[in-house]
Amino acid sequence: MTSILLVSLMSLAIIKAAPLIYGALCGLMSERSGVVNIGIEGMMLTGAFMAFMGSALFSKWTGGVFNPNVSLVVGLLVGIISAALVAGLHAILSIHYKIDQVISGTVINLLAVGLTNYVANAYIDPTHLSGVGVFPVWKIPLLSKIPILGPIFFEHQPMIYLMFALVLFLQYAIFNTPWGLRLRSVGEYPQAADSVGINVIKTRYLNVILGGALAGLGGAIMVLESVGRFQKLMTSGRGFIALAVMIFGRWSPIGAFGAAILFGFSEALGVRLQFGDINHLYALVVVAALAVILTSIVWGINRLRNRSTKGKSPFLIGGIFTLGLTILYLANQVEFPKVSVPIEFLGLLPYVLTIIVLTGLVKRAVGPAAVGKPYEKQ
Amino acid sequence: SPAVQTKQPTAVDQPVTQEAPQGCAYKIGFVSDVGKINDQSFNQASWTGVEEGAKALGLAKDCISFIETTDSADYETNIRSFVEEGYNIIITSGFAMGQITRKIATENPDVYFIGVDQQQVDENFAPAPLANVTGLNFHEDIGGFLAGATAGLMTKSNVVGGVFGCQFIPAVARYEVGYYNGVKFVNPNAKVIDIYHPGSIDVCFGDATFGSETAQALISEGADVVYGAGGLTANGAMITSCNQGALVIGTDMDVFLTLPEVKDCIITSALKDIVTGVSDLIVAVSKGTFPGGDTFGPSMLAPYHNLDAQVPAEVKAKLEDIAKKLASGEIDPCVPFEGSNPNTFCVPVNP
Amino acid sequence: MKNNKDPILSLHNITKSFGSVVANDSIYFDLYPQEIQVLLGENGAGKSTLMKILYGMYQADQGEILINQQKVVIQDPNDALRLGIGMVHQHFMLVPVMTVTENLMLGDEKTKGNAFGKLSKLDRETVRQEIIALGNKYGLQVNPDAVVEDLSVGEAQRVEILKVLYKGADILILDEPTAVLTPQETSELFEIMRSLIKQGKSIIFITHKLKEVLAVADRIAVLRNGKVVGHTTPAESSIEELALLMVGREVLLTATKGQSHPGKVVLNIKDLSIKSKSEVMVVKNFSLQLRAGEIYGIAGVQGNGQSELIEAITGLMQPHSGHIIILNKDVTHSSPRQITLVGTAHVPEDRQKHGLVLGFSVATNLVLQTYYLPPFSNGWVIYPEKVEENADEKIDEFDIRTPSRDALVSNLSGGNQQKVIIARELSRPINLLIINQPTRGLDVGSIEYIHKRIIEARDKGVAVLLVSAELDEILSLSDRIGVMYAGELVAEMDAKGANREQLGLYMTGSKKEKMLKENINQ
Amino acid sequence: MAIFTALLVSSIAILLSGASPIKAFSALAVGAFGTRDNLIETVVKATPLIIAGLGVALAFRGGLFNIGVEGQLFIGSIVAVLVGTNFDLPKIINVPLVMLAGALAGALLAAFSGYLKAWHGAHEVITTIMMNYIVLRIITWAIGANGPLRKPLSIVPETRSLFESARLPLLISDTRLHMGIVIALALAAGVYFLLFRTVLGVEIRIVGKNLHAAKYVGINVKRNIVLTMALSGGLAGLAGAIQVMGIPPYNFTTGFNVGYGFDSLAVAVLGSIHPVGVVFSALLFGAMDAGARLMQLRAKVPIDIITLLQGLILMFVAANQIIRSLYHLPAPSKEDSVNLTQSWGGE
Numbered sequence A: 001m002t003s004i005l006l007v008s009l010m011s012l013a014i015i016k017a018a019p020l021i022y023g024a025l026c027g028l029m030s031e032r033s034g035v036v037n038i039g040i041e042g043m044m045l046t047g048a049f050m051a052f053m054g055s056a057l058f059s060k061w062t063g064g065v066f067n068p069n070v071s072l073v074v075g076l077l078v079g080i081i082s083a084a085l086v087a088g089l090h091a092i093l094s095i096h097y098k099i100d101q102v103i104s105g106t107v108i109n110l111l112a113v114g115l116t117n118y119v120a121n122a123y124i125d126p127t128h129l130s131g132v133g134v135f136p137v138w139k140i141p142l143l144s145k146i147p148i149l150g151p152i153f154f155e156h157q158p159m160i161y162l163m164f165a166l167v168l169f170l171q172y173a174i175f176n177t178p179w180g181l182r183l184r185s186v187g188e189y190p191q192a193a194d195s196v197g198i199n200v201i202k203t204r205y206l207n208v209i210l211g212g213a214l215a216g217l218g219g220a221i222m223v224l225e226s227v228g229r230f231q232k233l234m235t236s237g238r239g240f241i242a243l244a245v246m247i248f249g250r251w252s253p254i255g256a257f258g259a260a261i262l263f264g265f266s267e268a269l270g271v272r273l274q275f276g277d278i279n280h281l282y283a284l285v286v287v288a289a290l291a292v293i294l295t296s297i298v299w300g301i302n303r304l305r306n307r308s309t310k311g312k313s314p315f316l317i318g319g320i321f322t323l324g325l326t327i328l329y330l331a332n333q334v335e336f337p338k339v340s341v342p343i344e345f346l347g348l349l350p351y352v353l354t355i356i357v358l359t360g361l362v363k364r365a366v367g368p369a370a371v372g373k374p375y376e377k378q
Numbered sequence B: 001s002p003a004v005q006t007k008q009p010t011a012v013d014q015p016v017t018q019e020a021p022q023g024c025a026y027k028i029g030f031v032s033d034v035g036k037i038n039d040q041s042f043n044q045a046s047w048t049g050v051e052e053g054a055k056a057l058g059l060a061k062d063c064i065s066f067i068e069t070t071d072s073a074d075y076e077t078n079i080r081s082f083v084e085e086g087y088n089i090i091i092t093s094g095f096a097m098g099q100i101t102r103k104i105a106t107e108n109p110d111v112y113f114i115g116v117d118q119q120q121v122d123e124n125f126a127p128a129p130l131a132n133v134t135g136l137n138f139h140e141d142i143g144g145f146l147a148g149a150t151a152g153l154m155t156k157s158n159v160v161g162g163v164f165g166c167q168f169i170p171a172v173a174r175y176e177v178g179y180y181n182g183v184k185f186v187n188p189n190a191k192v193i194d195i196y197h198p199g200s201i202d203v204c205f206g207d208a209t210f211g212s213e214t215a216q217a218l219i220s221e222g223a224d225v226v227y228g229a230g231g232l233t234a235n236g237a238m239i240t241s242c243n244q245g246a247l248v249i250g251t252d253m254d255v256f257l258t259l260p261e262v263k264d265c266i267i268t269s270a271l272k273d274i275v276t277g278v279s280d281l282i283v284a285v286s287k288g289t290f291p292g293g294d295t296f297g298p299s300m301l302a303p304y305h306n307l308d309a310q311v312p313a314e315v316k317a318k319l320e321d322i323a324k325k326l327a328s329g330e331i332d333p334c335v336p337f338e339g340s341n342p343n344t345f346c347v348p349v350n351p
Numbered sequence C: 001m002k003n004n005k006d007p008i009l010s011l012h013n014i015t016k017s018f019g020s021v022v023a024n025d026s027i028y029f030d031l032y033p034q035e036i037q038v039l040l041g042e043n044g045a046g047k048s049t050l051m052k053i054l055y056g057m058y059q060a061d062q063g064e065i066l067i068n069q070q071k072v073v074i075q076d077p078n079d080a081l082r083l084g085i086g087m088v089h090q091h092f093m094l095v096p097v098m099t100v101t102e103n104l105m106l107g108d109e110k111t112k113g114n115a116f117g118k119l120s121k122l123d124r125e126t127v128r129q130e131i132i133a134l135g136n137k138y139g140l141q142v143n144p145d146a147v148v149e150d151l152s153v154g155e156a157q158r159v160e161i162l163k164v165l166y167k168g169a170d171i172l173i174l175d176e177p178t179a180v181l182t183p184q185e186t187s188e189l190f191e192i193m194r195s196l197i198k199q200g201k202s203i204i205f206i207t208h209k210l211k212e213v214l215a216v217a218d219r220i221a222v223l224r225n226g227k228v229v230g231h232t233t234p235a236e237s238s239i240e241e242l243a244l245l246m247v248g249r250e251v252l253l254t255a256t257k258g259q260s261h262p263g264k265v266v267l268n269i270k271d272l273s274i275k276s277k278s279e280v281m282v283v284k285n286f287s288l289q290l291r292a293g294e295i296y297g298i299a300g301v302q303g304n305g306q307s308e309l310i311e312a313i314t315g316l317m318q319p320h321s322g323h324i325i326i327l328n329k330d331v332t333h334s335s336p337r338q339i340t341l342v343g344t345a346h347v348p349e350d351r352q353k354h355g356l357v358l359g360f361s362v363a364t365n366l367v368l369q370t371y372y373l374p375p376f377s378n379g380w381v382i383y384p385e386k387v388e389e390n391a392d393e394k395i396d397e398f399d400i401r402t403p404s405r406d407a408l409v410s411n412l413s414g415g416n417q418q419k420v421i422i423a424r425e426l427s428r429p430i431n432l433l434i435i436n437q438p439t440r441g442l443d444v445g446s447i448e449y450i451h452k453r454i455i456e457a458r459d460k461g462v463a464v465l466l467v468s469a470e471l472d473e474i475l476s477l478s479d480r481i482g483v484m485y486a487g488e489l490v491a492e493m494d495a496k497g498a499n500r501e502q503l504g505l506y507m508t509g510s511k512k513e514k515m516l517k518e519n520i521n522q
Numbered sequence D: 001m002a003i004f005t006a007l008l009v010s011s012i013a014i015l016l017s018g019a020s021p022i023k024a025f026s027a028l029a030v031g032a033f034g035t036r037d038n039l040i041e042t043v044v045k046a047t048p049l050i051i052a053g054l055g056v057a058l059a060f061r062g063g064l065f066n067i068g069v070e071g072q073l074f075i076g077s078i079v080a081v082l083v084g085t086n087f088d089l090p091k092i093i094n095v096p097l098v099m100l101a102g103a104l105a106g107a108l109l110a111a112f113s114g115y116l117k118a119w120h121g122a123h124e125v126i127t128t129i130m131m132n133y134i135v136l137r138i139i140t141w142a143i144g145a146n147g148p149l150r151k152p153l154s155i156v157p158e159t160r161s162l163f164e165s166a167r168l169p170l171l172i173s174d175t176r177l178h179m180g181i182v183i184a185l186a187l188a189a190g191v192y193f194l195l196f197r198t199v200l201g202v203e204i205r206i207v208g209k210n211l212h213a214a215k216y217v218g219i220n221v222k223r224n225i226v227l228t229m230a231l232s233g234g235l236a237g238l239a240g241a242i243q244v245m246g247i248p249p250y251n252f253t254t255g256f257n258v259g260y261g262f263d264s265l266a267v268a269v270l271g272s273i274h275p276v277g278v279v280f281s282a283l284l285f286g287a288m289d290a291g292a293r294l295m296q297l298r299a300k301v302p303i304d305i306i307t308l309l310q311g312l313i314l315m316f317v318a319a320n321q322i323i324r325s326l327y328h329l330p331a332p333s334k335e336d337s338v339n340l341t342q343s344w345g346g347e
């Protein structure tokens, strides 16, 4: 029972996390290069919109001679490219014209909302333009057979796998390749980068735009892998959550992944609890216990990673860990009174949990030193 | 500084101010509730009703207009600006505008008002009809009940799901109660999983992605029929369910017509025929038969369209029968029974 | 060195202006192989600008650059590096959060294979080895894995030079490398420079310290207001002449001060111990009695606890144990503001990070310690006109060179920024002046001025605690001198009896001996 | 000039949809300024934007990015309702009391985020965003089917209306022009005075510009952060309170104030986070919101064009270089530019 539950929750968590992760990666790329990006929402929205237009119009014009997946891929590309273009605007405004990056981010959001709504109103009444379905689920042959992990990680649609790949790749690339080294140096201390002949401006343009492409993916996945068509404002705030996820993940892809999964998981749980077959109190206690355990684990990792002697004492960590386990154990012993929490409160889980975890175990998040500061050569 | 500059256009404008659509027997205005006129749900239905009605009266395109409300603080000004512009039939959609519509109506007895989902009650919620206001209401609980019965009869896995918009919107809550009880009524040992969007008004009707993700959860839980009630959120759910091979049931309009993505897996829709309701009332104005007070539109199921063949005759018969009993009041979706919705509670709709 | 070779580098008629400021005014400059040429000039004379042009960071408005008589165009640092020109900047150009290795790789990274171009794996290991090898070759040992922000300034400076060598430069530009170095580090640096020369490199060396100039220079070029105002060699010139040439007027190089008349004890520190953030004991039961009207100079190699000591006294850091008493008031655990209010003034080490709010006007910066007190405010409301009056007074009293009182302090030169701080801290009733590296990076003119002010304060009966890496500064200003080594006060002596060598020994910890305070205090 | 350009650009969009820009914008202008009532509507719409915008600006000056104005505004409204529907004191006491309650609620909510930042290093951008959702959902529950604040018997999700004594007096009787605008302008003056003429203001700005200097000068940085957030949130909460106190039917229902939080962010940055600037940009936004009605009604142009317009205006105002190069205008004298992204990355 619990393992089935866990599987369904986790795979739903991953599905819910995917757009957030793409969005966070977008923010990460541009902020690592020193450009604040609160325009993620707008870029994702554009991506979603254009991905739909691309796929729908393509299949309409080609009269469906191609396999729907072809149209979907076309839509995907269109979405990516147009989001990248929007990011280009952000880059021009904040790098070339040096207007405050928060402002140009706000501009991006306003423009994206206005334009997509406007065009959607005028041109895409569903009866005239209908979606062409979504990408099919690919079961990875052998891996999907693994108990528990298989169904959680290897029974997804392609863009989820792409997301896994991108997270791992960027984690590697940012910290282990010349490109990553330059990216970070430009975000941390552009003068230094400049002094060894790295083109700061170019680097920033490049990465802001690449980031936009990622946001495009984040928007597209909502259309091409879940909803199947564009709906106005369908990002409904995910761009801002992605922003939080990025900071939460301390500007690293893996971190963002973890943060987004936590978020997606608790949201999934909130929905799952509406099924009414789990005692709400029990579930909340279990979550709390898991959070505690997670905390101790992360502390442990930080402790091991630390160069100096900083960090929590092993005893504390161990204590917390065992505490979590005991709660978990006790939770399964006692009988909880049957209460049903109002759905709005179940919906609060991700946000509350984020705050708790954030204050509980994530070390003071400090972004790239030069982020937000336009680069003046002379 | 900004303010000075925005004045620029005003200069240009004075001539235009007087301009107004010429040669309109009637000028019809529509004020949407917070939301968009093509939310593919009740706002859109009302607006389509306006267009139909205008057609019926042979009015020119610019004899009708709409205002989309973005903030409930604007209800009053939005309605009034139609009055000031000399519109003589004004449609306001959504319960939230009920009281303010009545207020403005009493001040303007010669303007006709149609309030969609608005019961004609006074401050103390006692019935209080006005001659120039007609509330167009529906028994969503009945529609939901029919949808539920359909789901209960069509499911093979004996697990059915429903994805709903905001719980705090009475109509939605009634759909949910009706749906649940409908399933249980025809199929007591079926499992019903109803999910509301937990968000606030700005997202709970518009979050297609949530609907879609929820549908996936429902289906992985074994649901093979999914009912969607709640604007774009429901659309997301229906499309995804359809893509994943489940049957779906729609709400309000005949979703077969409004959402082609689901045309091959939609059994039917719980109709809430706002379109006909509104246009009929508009025509009634011209005929001088405008009722005033509360009217109740019919609650019925849409045609089976492409799935007509898949729906067994006895199922169809059973549904007919239930429909009759509901109409006659023999069955009341809002009365709890063994295994009915734990919180069976319909915000009263006096018959 | 005498040589009849041709110049390896010549600048012809270089001119560069920023808006109205003419930073370089038709400058001619030659550098010969294997020579150390010193570029001298007061703050804002145009030295850095000239060098940045040579290094491709700025483009000259006119003029040309020749390398081995070949005219070259230097668009950006890449061109410069390709032509064998490397520059160590006045302000560190190292990414703090990255390791030494990463910092050296940056720009032309070595990778394991090149299959994926810029996305191939960094080859840190090889570079580590190269760094170690290079370090041994030139006697520049650094830990390749250290993260730069953890390094002492001396080490960081070494990394900067390594970086230049690693990139294969033959012409090295060193822009005020010694500004932040201790005497020991400085002499080490000079060793390195000499060995570099022997190995065929040529060096342009910028400094404000005239002693150093005479010590290392083969030839000297002097800039003033963007113009070359003279060439000379150590042999044919003296410190006084150099100063005159630089500033254009006579300069007092050693502060003249009268006998000190120590009064009551103002600052009394009793076995103070301080733990750093990383739980290391950085100051160990430190005791000190500082009296009104005397200047107590703390000498010591940087990173021996001076900064922490100051932070603890000024309340920026909580001591681990011990007591700090200012005028019989125990302020061991008081907040910075409380400590300021008992009449303490603090001229911080890092003037831009701590001392100023660069985004604010000169006027506002001049009241940064007093804006909440009368006459500038009644505790709640600020009186702008008072703030502005005060600004005007201070600006001409301390002759701060600024376009206007409303100009942003970030537009001022280093010397004038320091003057703003001095003006702010000295022009209010104080009993204790804590002053850390007061003249770092300043030219002789500014130094002379600031020294004068410090002595005035002391003669007015202020107790002055001076921390400086400049032995000369310590020696010429102090009445008493203490030496800190490894967080301890290893020696205390009367300034009269003190001499460089002796101090140097204490500072390096090679000599340890406590004198009894009584000897001096009576 | 910037606005003119924005209008030009967006007319293209309108033309594409087959409507006439002239008609649209004239309708927009009339709707905003044409008649006394329209003018009033502009002011009424601008009022909350001014106050909330001041809140955002204040936080920015203190180096904090308060993106939680939406939530603080909502909690302000709901608490105002809570008090205003339960206490029926003399107007002279009740009105200030209710406003205070709303402001306090917003202040506490924001201060909590401030506390999390100062003491636990939790980035205010995350916590305030999360708070937005939390507050919105709790309120949704509170006015929902069997929520505690649900108006008894009501068939719709709404709260009871404020007592007469808790409502803001009208400036002109039988119009919608309530006293809020006076309060808003007073607050603008107050915030300017606070920021640039008081000790607290200087300290807020020092912390905003240079944390290290702030510590060196002896400012209690943690306290200052919490205080700044509290002030910022207090303004937002007050904006919310004034909405329910000033606008019939003086209660809280679904769809109330949605989006003001993010509009006020735009307003603040458009006003280059200076009180004076904020007032003007809020009036501009208010005008567009108010005018939108007639624009839809007469020119049949959907309201989304307004969002587009606002985006373009913000862009052209901020990147005034674009404008200058377009019209060959001389560059203005460069003044101290305020860096909104101060608190963002590594200090």
Ligand SMILES: Nc1ncnc2c1ncn2[C@@H]1O[C@H](COP(=O)(O)OP(=O)(O)OP(=O)(O)O)[C@@H](O)[C@H]1O
Residues within 6 Å of the ligand: A377, A378, C018, C021, C022, C023, C041, C042, C043, C044, C045, C046, C047, C048, C049, C050, C090, C413, C414, C441
């Ligand atoms: N990027 C710049 N923009 C504007 N003015 C500049 C810039 N860089 C330098 N200046 C001005 O040019 C003049 C020369 O500056 P430069 O840094 O070359 O002097 P310097 O000799 O290096 O002084 P210091 O000894 O303090 O380093 C100064 O007046 C300075 O204010």
Ligand SMILES: Nc1ncnc2c1ncn2[C@@H]1O[C@H](COP(=O)(O)OP(=O)(O)OP(=O)(O)O)[C@@H](O)[C@H]1O
Residues within 6 Å of the ligand: C361, C364, C384, D196, D197, D271, D272, D273, D274, D276, D277, D335, D336, D337
């Ligand atoms: N109308 C305006 N719009 C946008 N920004 C402005 C406006 N007026 C002033 N500013 C900017 O806002 C900041 C504060 O304005 P102001 O000059 O009135 O106070 P201040 O002089 O900076 O403060 P103080 O009086 O304490 O020096 C300044 O940086 C100024 O550049």
Ligand SMILES: [Mg+2]
Residues within 6 Å of the ligand: C047, C048, C049, C090, C175
């Ligand atoms: Mg220099």
Ligand SMILES: [Mg+2]
Residues within 6 Å of the ligand: none
């Ligand atoms: Mg001023």
